[in-house]
Amino acid sequence: MFDWLKILLLPAENPTVTQSIVAIMLAIGMGIFFGRLKLGKITFGVSAVMFTGLLLGHFGYRINQQILDFIRDFGLILFVYGIGLQVGPSFFSSFRNEGLKFNILAVSTVLLGGVVTVILYQFTGLKIEDLVGIMSGSVTNTPGLGAAKNTIEEIKNSFPERDFNDPTIGYAITYPLGVFGIIGTIIFSKFLLKIHNDTEMRQFRISKINRELPLIHKKMRVTNPEFFGKTIHQVMKELGKEIVISRLKHSGSEAVKSPTLDMELRERDVLMLVGIEKEVDEFIEKVGRPSTDLFIESDSDLRKKNIFVTKDSAIHKNLAELDLFNTYDLKVTRVFRAGREILPRPSLELYYGDKLRVIGSDEAIAEVEKIIGNSEKKLLEPDFLSLFGGLFLGVLLGSIPIVIPSLPVPIKLGFAAGPLIVALLISRYGGISFIHSYINNGAIYFMKDFGICLFFAAVGIHAGEGFYENFIKYNGWNWLLFGSAITFIPLVAMVIVGRFLMKINFLQLAGIMSGSYTDPAALSFSTNYLDSDIPIQSYAQVYPLVTIFRIFVASLLILIFS
Template structure:
């Protein structure tokens, strides 16, 4: 009765296209699931997909030969394309910071790995195909394996009588060591060098703050009579700091809203402000004092959400072009690009893959998201 289900889910020597697609989905699905599980403080992330693939291969799961090359190349294309979407928009701008140093380090690592592989080829007698697979697996470099496979296909066309080894075997053998070995070296280095992660993290954050201050949020109580009845935009301009006021609550009220630039400040108003810490401290000092009011953090009236920039109608537009506040009553409080937080200036141009953190009503956010 369930013979079709058994045929679909269990391994066979000559699988159909549908069976091959089920195998791929099984490897990806179980890999993503196990990649999210924690072993102590360690998670394997997407690398768990590789391990589930190895396990399925061990139990006899195969791919249809007619679609094997397509699936391999298509997966590689998606991988490279996904990386490009994530870091492409900020690739050239990163050279102004540490990008050049990191790229030199990466190129040096690749060249050194190639040099070690060449030495092993000269002195061990292992075929260059297997060594390329071993090198790719040792550094978990899947695109490198794909390039090696394509090169072998081209060589087979030129030398049809010559037999080539499959670099995938060496890749599969060394890939687990490329994952577990790195984890083991990090743990061993921590013990031998007596490294304390918490201390190092504090040093790293202080170093990052000295180079590029992160964005933070603080609460402010308006107490300076000089700014009573003054529009919010004029107050920000007069003090001269790049900050965003994401929320405002009048004294004695429980309703919270996102203020406009022409909203006039009142005595004992509570503001939620976003910007660099030094700027916020100076702004609070001039306008009032720090607040402990917890009602302004309530999400009963307004919500926040991260929106990915993916539509062509928004890419390469500035925030002032989109005018989300006037159109949907939604305010952008931060922009994330390749892990970097930025103040949402009106002139800021958006790129594909940017993330906008917005606040507003549920309906307004849904409309802006469309």
Template sequence: MFDWFYTLFSPIDKPDITQSLIVLLIAISVGFFIGRIRIGNVSLGVSAVMFVGLFLGHYGYRMDESILVFVRDFGLILFVYGIGIQVGPSFFSSFKKDGLLFNFLAVGTVVLGGLITYFIHVITKIDIENAVGLMSGSVTNTPGLGAAKSTLQEIQSKFPTKIFGDPTIAYAITYPLGVFGIIITIIISKSVLKIDLIKESFLLKIKTTDRENVIIHEKCRVTNQELLGKSIYQIFKELDIHNIIISRLKNSGSKVVYSPSLDSKIHHKDVLMVVGNKKEVSHFISLVGKVSTDLFIESEEDVVSKNILVTKKSATHKTLAELDLHNKFDLKVTRVIRSGLELLAQPSLELYYGDKLLIVGNKEAISEVEKIIGNSEKSLLEPDFLSLFGGLIIGIIIGSIPIFIPTLPVPLKLGFAAGPLLTALFISRYGGIGVIHSYINNGAVHFMKDLGICLFFAAVGIHAGAAFYDNFIKFNGWLWIYYGCYITFVPLIIMVLISRFVFKLNFYQLVGIMSGAYTDPAALAFSTKYLDSDIPNQSYATVYPLVTISRIFVAQLLILLFTS
């Protein structure tokens, strides 16, 4: 009577669609449960899905081949696209600070790991497919594995009689080494380098104070006699002020607060609300007068401040100068918040869908502006599938462009990993392409990333599990783990020594680079708890995109150059 139920959950060599989906969902759900189990501060996280998939594959559970390939590739596309959308704005802005150095160190680690992989291939005679699998697992880089498998499929289609190894086996064997190897290196580095976390935190705070680009507001009392009777425009011109906004003005002896224009005159003891980064604001106040303790200027009776979301096409991809809110509505935009970054509202700043504007003015005018800008939270919560899947289409197209290089057996392609990642980075940087915009709310981005990586891990685990034990015995898996140690530890140790003794990097930032160079979220999660700080997240996000692209190219080039 219940034979149908038994069939659904029994191992079978040639499963149908229903049985394939059951196996996939079991791998993901059980994997997520196991991934939440913590030993100290460490957990496997989403990577546990792959190990559950290996277990199921080993005990005879299978997926239909066409479904498995689709799930694997689609999951990878969703994962890397979500990463690109999430870190795009901070990735490009980081190059104005330490981003260039951070990426130089991280990409150098990638290149060194690739060279070690090549030497392991030459010295030990391990097939390059397995060597690349060792490398991808030893540095926990899933997109690199996906790129290697896609490249092997391209070569297989050109040379159907050739038989190639599956890099997933070596990847699965060395993956735990990659996860725990970075964590071990972080712990040992802290001890060997004799890191004083209190001192490191203090030094980093001093270092970033002068370069901090956080937007602040400060009250200023006008006392400079030479500026009295002059307009704000004249004062800015004479003092060579560019990155300051005066959002409110209260005349001396009055309780009336208003949003001034550039033509507004300044009088003795007037109070100004000055907006800009800390250094610029302090410099302006030192030239104009002194810090004020006046409370009336912060009153919301005459002038109010309100956050408004850009959700209408009439405001998207227009500059603040084009909207001209001050002349039309007597309003002033002081800040724009985009993907967690706070930007000063310069006239040339172009607005993107999902931006949050801080607007100062009277209530009636703000209500009118809302009709132009939108301010519909509901619109941001609703999924825009045109933008999401339109962006994915562009990413797949870019990833499919063949790059012909002489002597290579097949053209080099960005593939399903780098193509969508690059597309997402640039879409998030420039706000969109035509009707495709970059805004995806945080919850949707996290869901897309987690769903994508779960689908990928489950598919590769189930596929590799079929021959995992036999291959572990055949290729001496413990020896592969030994080889993987060179790929995991040598580049990491060299990077730590150079970063610390040559470039004098702060340990908090260094830990983020270490986790990012190996694209290891488990190590990042451990480090933030171990150091009790979110600082590593910043350097991790800075290096992650370029490291991912570098690892994809290194994996592809090793396969293309040395596959026999």
């Protein structure tokens, strides 16, 4: 009676499309469930899908080959594209601060791992594709494995007689080692270096105050006779400060204005300043003194509101072109973009999804909303034209053959690096033509996690087929030993160089370790273990460049040594 259910749910050697989909759903569903279980302070999250896939593959579950290839590649594309959109803005802006130092350390770690892999290739007699799989698993780098498999397919297309081992086997054997290796290194280095969370947090806050300069607002009263009768433009030019005077109130009056640059300052005028704290304090010191006037904060004449950029009439135009103040008597005091707070300079170009904080009358705000858009509902709706347009450009870029002399086939960025680079560029420049960079956070997290679940399910079930036999056949204990060298040698070197030579805060160093090995499970552990979100910031700063280098290292090792 229930034969149809048995056929649907039980393993099949030659599965139909429906049976393949069921196997994928089982792997993802079980993986998400087990990934939420805690082992001490460790949760595996979506990476547990890889292990449930291995288990299902071991017990006979299979995926139709054409479906497997599609699910694996499409999942990888979604994952890396989502990562690129998520970390792109902070990735580029971080290079102005300490991001360059972090990325030099992280990329050096990647290259050292490649050097260790080459040394193992010279002395172990293993095929390079096996060692690249071991390397990818030992550093928990999924895009590197995807790039290696794509490169092998390219070589097979040009040289059909060539025979390659599947790098997924080495990846599956050493992946748990990579996860626990990073976590173990964080624990032991914290113990050996005698790290105290409170001390590191205090030092980080001090360095952040000196390094990052958030925007603040302060009130002041004009008392210096030297500036009486001068226009705001003259005062700004004379002092050379990049601040915004968002409100002005004359002494003895309760009327609050949004001042123009040609407005003259009077004795005992009260100003509301917006800018970097150091520059605001210096401005107040030279022009007058701090004020406690409450009338300037009154909303009787002026109102403060946040407006979202959602209309084409404002996208990719700078504030000077829109000229909102002279046209509508409305002043922009701040711009929020991808979690960053930006001072609204006239040359600032607006992107889709930017949030403007404006001050003006209700009528002015209503008129400006017609130009800017301010449709929060539109931001919540998925823009599939932008999404799939970006994915198309990523696949296109990844498919361009790059001819390098002496290599057997042209190298390609592949489905991992191509979409990642396009996503980074789109997020950096706010979009390309009709393709916007803005996707709400919920959609990005869904795309990223859904993509990696599809990839892990496909790779895990495929690798689970004969996993035990392959472990015995290839002497998996030796592979774990080789993987340990690739995992721990670069990690130990990173801790020594990062802590003692570069003087990097340990909370940030833990994020760099997790980011260099592209390991979300280690990142989740480090935030809980160190009781801080600081590792997330440094993880995001190094992840994109590390991913690109891991993709190139995996592809080049296959091309050079195969």
